[in-house]
Amino acid sequence: xxxxxxxxxxxxxxxxxxxxxxxxxxxxxxxxxxxxxxxxxxxxxxxxxxxxxxxxxxxxxxxxxxxxxxxx
Numbered sequence: 158x159x160x161x162x163x164x165x166x167x168x169x170x171x172x173x174x175x176x177x178x179x180x181x182x183x184x185x186x187x188x189x190x191x192x193x194x195x196x197x198x199x200x201x202x203x204x205x206x207x208x209x210x211x212x213x214x215x216x217x218x219x220x221x222x223x224x225x226x227x228x229x
Contacts, residue, residue, distance in 0.1 A: 186209035187209075189205040189209075
């Protein structure tokens with residue numbers, strides 16, 4: 158019976174890296190939301206909330222590089 162052979166070692170490493178990066182990103186995004194709230198900056202709070210939830214930096218990058226889904 159194969160228990161860990163379901164996924165190749167590279168897939169498990171990729172999963173570990175993606176989960177780690179997601180936790181890292183969520184932590185710093187939440188820190189920015191908390192700091193903007195503590196400072197009374199409603200505009201900063203809304204900006205960080207939208208960026209944190211919508212992936213706007215990623216979309217800007219894809220658009221600038223003419224990558225999917227922005228290929229012409």
